[in-house]
Amino acid sequence: MKAIIQTGYNKTQIKEMPSIPLSPISIKVKTNFVPLLRYDLLKINGQVPTKLPSILGYGATGTVVAIGNLRSSSLLNKRVLILNPWGTFQEKITSNIPPLTIPILDNVSNEEATGLIGGADLALSLFKIVKNTFKQIIIYGADSVTGLVLMQLLTRFTKVPFIPKARTLSANYLKQKINEYNIKPDIEATAQKNNLIIDLVGSDINDKLYQHIQNNDEVISVAQNDLLGVKFISKPALPKDYSFLMNEISNNRLFIPINQIFNYKNFNEAIEYQTTSPSRGRNLISFKD
Ligand SMILES: NC(=O)c1ccc[n+]([C@@H]2O[C@H](COP(=O)([O-])OP(=O)(O)OC[C@H]3O[C@@H](n4cnc5c(N)ncnc54)[C@H](OP(=O)(O)O)[C@@H]3O)[C@@H](O)[C@H]2O)c1
Incomplete structure (x- = not known):
């Protein structure tokens, strides 16, 4: 079984690994896709400390190929989204935590389900807060x-006014997605006191965030946890949150942007692409043959 292992800072390898034996409570999944997240890049380049060596990734989608004899066999051969803190960038994932294997609804694609991990799930956590x-x-x-x-969640479920901001090189992409996904931003926005600022970028926009803090705006960030006056948000999503998001997708109320799909054998190419390209949807790594 092949796995993508981080062996050092800026060092990854595709390695042959022994498959973990199935215990009575295990579930074994043949991996379809894993999402390539900024978090993975930060681990690879050493900005987020990690144990070395380790298998990259914590989420994946795939098909259940074996189930331990103390677990219900109802998921056998079913497509699932799986969360596994011990790594998911591998051809087969063995999990011993039953609730973290979530069935994928029939009319949700593997790509869309994979795109829920590390972005849409976070958006739902933020949505609940704001x-x-x-x-x-x-x-x-x-x-x-x-x-x-x-x-999309703010548009579908609230009347809260919101103003999207992106850098100039992404303005057209943002406009196109706003139209495509029927997002309704606040076009009549006026300069106002007491705004709620959401930082999805990180320290590159700190000059703007400082201005907001000076204006007494409330600032929350998912991208930096050490800025005075900014509340850091990191909240794991629950299995029912993924089921909710899948239900929204299957009812055509939620759309997940997917960008490039790279085979795991071309992992270095994927890293290079993601490091040098603006965000145009989630990039995925495929473990299909
Ligand atoms: N706290 C948590 O638990 C948690 C969990 C998951 C993710 N996150 C964080 O949540 C954020 C969103 O994740 P995501 O996967 O949705 O991100 P993403 O799709 O990779 O997008 C990153 C965003 O940052 C912008 N950006 C990057 N460099 C920039 C710069 N120099 N100046 C201005 N904007 C810049 C990008 O704009 P362009 O498209 O123009 O490059 C894009 O809008 C990330 O910061 C991620 O690390 C946090």
């Missing part, structure tokens, strides 16, 4: 996967 606000929301990094999903 949905009852009386403030005007300003979203920096609105063209990100998280931003596009958050704006």
